[in-house]
Amino acid sequence: MYPFKKMMAGLLSLTLVALLGGCGDRVEPGHLLVVTAVGVTKGDKGKYHFYFEGINPSEFTETKRQSISNSFLFDNEADALSGAISAISQEIPLKPEFSHMQLMAVDRELLQNGDYGYLDFMDRFDQIRNNLTLVAVNGKDLRHVFSTTSPGLTIPSFGILMQLNELHEKVGGNYPTTLLRFMKSLTETGSNPVLPLVQIKNPSEKAETMDYAKELNKQTSMDLHSIAVFREEKMVGELKDLEARNVIVLQNQAKNTIYNYSCSPNKYISIALQYIAVKKKVVYQTDKPILKVYMHATGTINSIQCANYFTGKSKDYIRINKELDKTIEKELASTIDKVQKKYKSDIFGFGEKLRMSDYKKFKEVKDRWDDEFAGAAVEVVVHVNVQRSGIRGEPFMNRIKNKKY
Amino acid sequence: MTKPLYETWDELEETFELTFGKTTDFVKVPVLFNGRKCWILYYSSLVGSSELSSLLMLPFNLHAAKSENVEQFRATALASLNYMYINDWIVIARQLNKNSVCILAEGEQEALTVEIGGYAERSISEPVIQPSIYGPKIAFTESIVTNISILRRVLRTKSLQMESFDTSSDMVTGTVLVYLEDVIEPDLLNEAKRRIQSLEGKKVTTSTHLMKELRDDKKTNFFPTLMVTERQDACIAQLMEGRAVVFIDGSPSGIILPAVFQDFFRSSEDAYLPRPMMIFLRVLRYCAFFIALLLPGIYIGVINYNYEIIPINLAIEIAGLRSNLPFPSVIELLLVEAAFEIMREGSIRMPKIVGNALTVVGALVIGDAAVQAGIVSIVVIIVVAFTGLSSYAFPYYNFAFSVRLLRFIFIGVASMLGIYGVFLGCIILFAYLVSQRSYGYPYLQLNAKRS
Numbered sequence: 001m002y003p004f005k006k007m008m009a010g011l012l013s014l015t016l017v018a019l020l021g022g023c024g025d026r027v028e029p030g031h032l033l034v035v036t037a038v039g040v041t042k043g044d045k046g047k048y049h050f051y052f053e054g055i056n057p058s059e060f061t062e063t064k065r066q067s068i069s070n071s072f073l074f075d076n077e078a079d080a081l082s083g084a085i086s087a088i089s090q091e092i093p094l095k096p097e098f099s100h101m102q103l104m105a106v107d108r109e110l111l112q113n114g115d116y117g118y119l120d121f122m123d124r125f126d127q128i129r130n131n132l133t134l135v136a137v138n139g140k141d142l143r144h145v146f147s148t149t150s151p152g153l154t155i156p157s158f159g160i161l162m163q164l165n166e167l168h169e170k171v172g173g174n175y176p177t178t179l180l181r182f183m184k185s186l187t188e189t190g191s192n193p194v195l196p197l198v199q200i201k202n203p204s205e206k207a208e209t210m211d212y213a214k215e216l217n218k219q220t221s222m223d224l225h226s227i228a229v230f231r232e233e234k235m236v237g238e239l240k241d242l243e244a245r246n247v248i249v250l251q252n253q254a255k256n257t258i259y260n261y262s263c264s265p266n267k268y269i270s271i272a273l274q275y276i277a278v279k280k281k282v283v284y285q286t287d288k289p290i291l292k293v294y295m296h297a298t299g300t301i302n303s304i305q306c307a308n309y310f311t312g313k314s315k316d317y318i319r320i321n322k323e324l325d326k327t328i329e330k331e332l333a334s335t336i337d338k339v340q341k342k343y344k345s346d347i348f349g350f351g352e353k354l355r356m357s358d359y360k361k362f363k364e365v366k367d368r369w370d371d372e373f374a375g376a377a378v379e380v381v382v383h384v385n386v387q388r389s390g391i392r393g394e395p396f397m398n399r400i401k402n403k404k405y
Numbered sequence: 406m407t408k409p410l411y412e413t414w415d416e417l418e419e420t421f422e423l424t425f426g427k428t429t430d431f432v433k434v435p436v437l438f439n440g441r442k443c444w445i446l447y448y449s450s451l452v453g454s455s456e457l458s459s460l461l462m463l464p465f466n467l468h469a470a471k472s473e474n475v476e477q478f479r480a481t482a483l484a485s486l487n488y489m490y491i492n493d494w495i496v497i498a499r500q501l502n503k504n505s506v507c508i509l510a511e512g513e514q515e516a517l518t519v520e521i522g523g524y525a526e527r528s529i530s531e532p533v534i535q536p537s538i539y540g541p542k543i544a545f546t547e548s549i550v551t552n553i554s555i556l557r558r559v560l561r562t563k564s565l566q567m568e569s570f571d572t573s574s575d576m577v578t579g580t581v582l583v584y585l586e587d588v589i590e591p592d593l594l595n596e597a598k599r600r601i602q603s604l605e606g607k608k609v610t611t612s613t614h615l616m617k618e619l620r621d622d623k624k625t626n627f628f629p630t631l632m633v634t635e636r637q638d639a640c641i642a643q644l645m646e647g648r649a650v651v652f653i654d655g656s657p658s659g660i661i662l663p664a665v666f667q668d669f670f671r672s673s674e675d676a677y678l679p680r681p682m683m684i685f686l687r688v689l690r691y692c693a694f695f696i697a698l699l700l701p702g703i704y705i706g707v708i709n710y711n712y713e714i715i716p717i718n719l720a721i722e723i724a725g726l727r728s729n730l731p732f733p734s735v736i737e738l739l740l741v742e743a744a745f746e747i748m749r750e751g752s753i754r755m756p757k758i759v760g761n762a763l764t765v766v767g768a769l770v771i772g773d774a775a776v777q778a779g780i781v782s783i784v785v786i787i788v789v790a791f792t793g794l795s796s797y798a799f800p801y802y803n804f805a806f807s808v809r810l811l812r813f814i815f816i817g818v819a820s821m822l823g824i825y826g827v828f829l830g831c832i833i834l835f836a837y838l839v840s841q842r843s844y845g846y847p848y849l850q851l852n853a854k855r856s
Contacts, residue, residue: 017821025823026709028734030727034720057725063776063783064725099713102722127713 108224171252189352231345312393453523612656693798702815710823
């Protein structure tokens with residue numbers, strides 16, 4: 001009797017494992033279509049037009065390479081993202097896998113209308129990571145964004161991401177906003193989101209083929225130096241280049257950046273900043289808020305074009321510190337001013353700081369915070385400590401100037 | 406009162422046949438001892454001819470004629486030899502099986518047995534299974550006497566004690582329990598003695614049989630609870646830590662008891678290294694243990710169920726390598742694992758002359774051909790090779806067996822339950838290990854105390 005019972009228990013547990021085990025969820029990597037990026041624009045037939053970027057994985061192996069394109073683009077019109085996914089599953093003999101999706105590009109038009117119908121699925125679907133990077137795309141570029149290769153990187157979405165990360169790490173020019181972060185700033189009062197804005201510089205047909213990698217003169221490239229500015233969940237405009245950089249610095253997201261100032265007409269001093277820390281504060285005096293910004297950073301002299309301006313003595317460092325402080329203060333203040341005047345949108349997160357420091361006041365003003373922000377006075381204090389001058393003290397300009405014949 | 410050895414001298418030949426059978430290596434030599442009839446009996450397979458002539462026959466020729474009785478002859482001519490007077494044929498047979506020669510003279514009621522020995526023995530050689538760079542180049546042999554001599558050469562102290570037990574049914578093959586009496590815990594010693602004593606007369610003649618009887622859990626033992634070593638320094642280190650060592654005649658290895666999990670990660674060579682290096686190596690061995698045990702399982706689990714946790718570049722690479730392959734990844738992994746295990750087993754059993762060349766060539770050819778033909782992916786080859794190498798990283802060979810077997814269980818569980826299954830298996834495995842005891846020492850406890 002006993003062995004029989006034992007056998008039955010064994011059989012039962014085996015059956016349970018077979019039935020309850022995840023054999024149905026089993027996937028074979030060879031039969032997967034790794035989707036790395038998704039793009040959304042307004043559709044003609046359906047509500048949206050979706051673009052998916054898939055990978056040709058065998059192109060990344062030594063033995064199975066066929067020298068065809070590394071990635072390919074397929075598109076679909078549907079009312080919802082889930083519908084588009086099931087439609088592509090029927091078209092392609094592979095199982096689409098979304099867990100490695102890294103980039104989502106949204107057309108500017110959708111953002112300007114505040115249309116986020118596709119985001120709930122991204123938020124909900126268990127395969128999609130909510131730390132994927134979200135970018136806005138200018139104009140009708142979306143199809144081209146996913147088919148324009150960049151030098152060295154033949155998968156367009158990888159190119160955009162690498163460029164974006166590099167831009168963020170090296171000069172703080174832009175910040176790769178994640179889906180989670182974007183949704184958080186959309187839903188919270190006290191700060192408005194920004195998104196990196198992608199556009200193609202000199203678009204050309206040629207750049208959309210694999211042969212472009214063989215070209216020496218690469219005219220077409222991605223321009224990632226702008227950010228899209230939002231006000232009340234709608235995109236209202238964009239900021240470019242240095243202004244975009246200043247926003248990233250003010251958001252305290254910049255790790256490194258470079259500031260220049262003029263030492264004599266048409267001659268510049270360029271300082272690289274590290275260890276940038278920005279503190280923001282909102283103080284109410286009577287009924288008007290004052291936005292206070294305090295920035296501290298360490299600097300390294302990158303280049304000095306003026307002769308006899310710098311000799312390596314400590315008083316020269318102090319002078320550079322003072323000049324630089326003034327320059328940055330002016331730049332940051334003017335950026336805040338522009339955002340206040342033009343967009344009336346608190347993209348820096350001052351409201352959040354007010355909520356933390358003075359919740360009573362924040363509750364009072366939170367419904368009209370963007371207007372309060374637009375009318376606020378600005379105080380920027382910058383303290384940069386320029387400590388290093390590279391491997392050279394005195395610039396060689398000085399020696400040219402002081403050369404005796 | 407036992408029966409006398411013989412009633413009449415002439416009936417002795419019959420008695421010999423009754424006692425010793427018709428075996429051809431039994432030698433009976435009729436000689437004359439001081440004018441009396443005398444038999445010299447021995448096994449030609451156990452007594453060397455040169456030893457026999459120099460130790461017994463030469464003195465016999467010189468002194469036998471002058472001696473009045475056998476005892477006088479023994480005292481003058483054979484004084485240096487172990488001897489015994491016996492009046493029981495069964496005991497005589499047992500003594501002859503222990504390399505002795507029996508001398509029975511007419512008129513004497515007791516037979517003299519003297520130990521001659523001298524059969525061909527393997528000389529002391531270098532350790533083969535557990536080689537080391539710095540340690541002594543001396544390995545145990547099949548002879549207990551030699552093994553104990555190897556130990557006492559280093560542990561020259563009176564506290565090195567040994568007790569002999571006759572574990573075979575004919576009370577010939579000996580088992581020796583060696584310990585340091587001032588270090589070993591009395592409880593452990595009693596338990597060890599009790600277990601070996603219970604084997605007396607149970608026909609335990611080989612090391613494997615002895616190990617099976619000595620270990621704690623006799624049915625299911627996935628992990629060894631005894632250590633087997635052929636190294637002198639390993640044995641001495643264990644003796645000094647209060648362990649006991651068991652030798653059995655005919656086996657070139659000492660069985661160390663008790664042994665817990667962590668002991669299998671400690672090499673005797675560690676003592677020669679600087680402490681940071683020693684710690685590094687030990688951590689490395691633990692890593693190798695987990696790799697050898699879990700890597701194929703984790704591979705299957707990740708590839709088939711938890712594809713999302715692979716970093717994207719690796720994921721694309723794996724997807725590319727796995728595209729257009731005929732088998733599912735589990736079958737593929739099992740095929741390569743089976744090929745590897747067969748190669749490993751084949752290389753051990755193969756004649757040494759062809760062995761080395763064939764394994765390397767076989768591994769290279771089969772692996773490369775399988776990848777080239779597109780039957781298996783190169784990732785699987787890497788996983789299996791890495792796993793195989795990791796399972797050689799332990800200083801004790803018997804520990805690797807358990808890992809080898811359990812690996813397949815983990816592959817099976819992972820193929821059904823994914824990563825979750827691997828960790829479920831880990832939990833069950835460690836629960837089992839925690840419940841194990843070796844001579845009362847908890848198996849998974851560091852610096853184990855008996856409980």
